[in-house]
Amino acid sequence: MSFTGPGRYREESAKMLRDKPEMRHSVTQATRTFDDHRTHAFGQVDGERWRDWARDVKTHLLSNLDIYLEQAEESLERNGAHVHWAETGADALAILEKIVEDNDVKRVVKAKSMLSEELAINAHLESLGVSVFETDLGEYIIQLLGEPPSHIVGPAIHRSLDDCRRLFHEHFGTPLDAEPDALAAAARIALRQEFLAADLGISGGNFLAADTGTVALIENEGNIRLSTSLPRIHVAFVGIEKLVPTLGDVAGFVQLTTRSATGQPIGNYVSLIQGPRREDEPDGPEEVHVVLVDNGRTNLLADDTAWEALRCVRCGACLNICPVYRQTGGHAYGWPYSGPIGAIIAPGLLGLEKAMPLPHASSLCGACVDVCPVRIPIPEILVHWRERAVEEGLVPLAETVGLKAYTAAAERPVVFGAAGAALRYAPLELGGRALPILSGWMQERSAPKPSPKSFMQLWKEGLE
Amino acid sequence: MRVSLFATCLGNEFYADACADAVRLLRHFGVEVDVPEGQTCCGQPAFNSGHQDEARRMARHTHQVFAESEYVVLPSGSCAGMMRSFYPELLGTDDASVRSLTTRTYELAQFLVQVLGVDAPGTGLSGRVVAYHHGCHALRELGVRDEPVALLRGCGAEVIAWEADEECCGFGGLFSAKLPEVSAAMADRKLDTLPTVDLLTSADGGCLMQLSGRATHRGVGPPIRHLASVLWEGVGS
Structure with a gap:
């Protein structure tokens, strides 16, 4: 192997x-x-x-x-x-x-x-x-x-x-x-x-x-x-x-x-x-x-954000605390450096495209920041590589299109409210399986149930 | 004192009762509450997945909605963390109005303890054994660790020691959809180490959705409820 x-x-x-x-x-x-x-x-x-x-x-x-x-x-x-x-x-x-x-x-x-x-x-x-x-x-x-x-x-x-x-x-x-x-x-x-x-x-x-x-x-x-x-x-x-x-x-x-x-x-x-x-x-x-x-x-050194990863002394403390790393160990990461540090140096050492999806292999919980002996801002560098991946078209089209639509709605509260209300009529159990971004969620978990009425509706009706 | 409640996108649609209980709690402690109508989403789902432009648009919208609020209180540690920690970077660190918004923004338990000075609000949780899941962003971005636990205890609950109480539940926004297997394993670590309790609570809709979604899927675990609702029960006599 x-x-x-x-x-x-x-x-x-x-x-x-x-x-x-x-x-x-x-x-x-x-x-x-x-x-x-x-x-x-x-x-x-x-x-x-x-x-x-x-x-x-x-x-x-x-x-x-x-x-x-x-x-x-x-x-x-x-x-x-x-x-x-x-x-x-x-x-x-x-x-x-x-x-x-x-x-x-x-x-x-x-x-x-x-x-x-x-x-x-x-x-x-x-x-x-x-x-x-x-x-x-x-x-x-x-x-x-x-x-x-x-x-x-x-x-x-x-x-x-x-x-x-x-x-x-x-x-x-x-x-x-x-x-x-x-x-x-x-x-x-x-x-x-x-x-x-x-x-x-x-x-x-x-x-x-x-x-x-x-x-x-x-x-x-x-x-x-x-x-x-x-x-x-x-x-x-x-x-x-x-x-x-x-x-x-x-x-x-x-x-x-x-x-x-x-x-x-x-x-x-x-x-x-x-x-x-x-x-x-x-x-x-x-x-x-x-x-x-x-x-x-030197690719990492030239990057305005990711250069800080070069302070790493390879102590492994960020792996030890990482709840993502703990589930699988290092082999799944597919190259020698695993865990949070592996995910932030991979784009520099391998190139961003080859490093994907490692910058996404984190929930951004930030536990690594608490233990890093040289204070590498690991979540910030993870988000930085995710931004670069968006700029370079390395994320699924459905995600980009979906977030653009979501953002457009979020700028129009009436539309946003109507879309939220529609959740009650489109059962997530069914809709989730059809949407690629939600199918993973549904595969491992039960569908969340929308509240019978949104909070905004409760508020307008008057809270006691 | 006047507080604008920001229900957040998840809170508004999935935890409406908890948002209502947050309003009741704030009123109970003598605070006047308003709910600005234009509120939608803080932008965190876009920010954390690298979609900066979209995150900035939602941050700008949210900033406008709450620009005049005396305080902004959210029943969500991660959305409060998003606003406090990342709005200056998105909207400009030299914008005084943005800087001011970040300092007026609080997670609910943080606001109750740090601003209102609430300590022993009631006895409604007497005899109840409760586990508290620390959401990562409340804990590490806001530094809120003792406040929710103190409030639960202040309502008579026994908050039980739990070896994984500060470990991530595996939600992480789009992380849970992109890498669902690892995400579910993280939730399992939480659920499998959970001592026997009457209920599990936390201050973040995302964490609650993840933990209850996994618990229901596996048919395990105690009732899982939002901190706002648990505290509202706690102050009741």
């Missing part, structure tokens, strides 16, 4: 709800737990001030991105890292392919990275005959299942513990009632061989400090540390929006991200990578490559 694109969101979400109701349960439980931990973690600090600070730093960064990108390149090269620029996803894959060919790479270990999912790195490496092993436990589970991730932070949250027990029983012969520790131990044995045999390790980058050229990586399992230090070559793919001005900023952002993501004060491991192994160092890679990836991010 791989991603099919956002276009089938309605069909895929309906299918998920119909055919896999247990996933809805797993996702709801896991996201509620994440969110409870986040709430607890923010109860310990002055979260509002911290979020203001993070918003302001990222806004400053994005307003001066060209300057900081050049500074980051200089700092990285000073540290002995190779810097590559990838305007598109294809450019990023070509850069990786060249590194693989130049070094005769046969085996790759991969740290969890959403950008690597966006670029579909695994499929490309496999097409080159290179074996790839996901080393994050969640990513490893879904790689064994042949599934893409369904959550930015917890890629396997749609799967229950029993699913994992069955999977590990088939692959490693662990008992069907094995405890989570035993499952992790089985994965550790299998992965340890791969760390030692790999020629190249791939990671993303949570942050890149422009002043020191430091790539910061947050994790809990230690696999990122191993993936980036054991193989001879380390390649980090970093989205250009992941920069922060200084290493000091990294300290604030790392803790804000973990508090938002899992409620931890800090990750179990935070790796700060400053280039390849130096002469006096006992370990580390011989070569470090940092690939700075645009792939549509």
